[in-house]
Amino acid sequence: GQQVMQIPQYQHVQEGEDFTTYCNSSTTLSNIQWYKQRPGGHPVFLIQLVKSGEVKKQKRLTFQFGEAKKNSSLHITATQTTDVGTYFCAGGIAGNMLTFGGGTRLMVKP
């Protein structure tokens, strides 16, 4: 079955440093989604990418979808303590359920 791998599992950064998490799918995707889960909270949708090579930005967050539509990345510039949480990617194939990656837990030292 479809698998979505995410690295790293954990990342500690100093506030102000950049952060990147990577997502790889075993199959070609229709879309890739990113979710953020704050400690003690629930996953919240951030964004969806559907086009090969697509890049989208949300303030300090940059999301990329690979040319082959099998990998993606989320980059945070100049992390802040409010960025703390677990970031999940989720790969979608039209008509099939989303497959979530294992998540990257981001910890930010003030």
Added chain:
Amino acid sequence: DAGVIQSPRHEVTEMGQEVTLRCKPISGHDYLFWYRQTMMRGLELLIYFNNNVPIDDSGMPEDRFSAKMPNASFSTLKIQPSEPRDSAVYFCASSPRDPAGEQFFGPGTRLTVL
């Protein structure tokens, strides 16, 4: 819209007891998903429904787990009998039209089985 509603938010029970978790999806959403989240196994899909019909229950761990969706606005996940290894946070999520589309998660039920 109120979002996805789950109850109870916390449940503590003893091994062997029956546990029922409840979910009300967002009105008009065709898909409903049940997930389990633990530190060891991450976020696991247990089962999902389309228009109240179970589509894929391959993630349900064993026969002790069952899920129903009697109507478009209500679903239950039942564990009988419960075991300590069932301790986890259980999320319900709903999606408007596509199982691969954006999912809206409820706040979760934190289950502790002693």
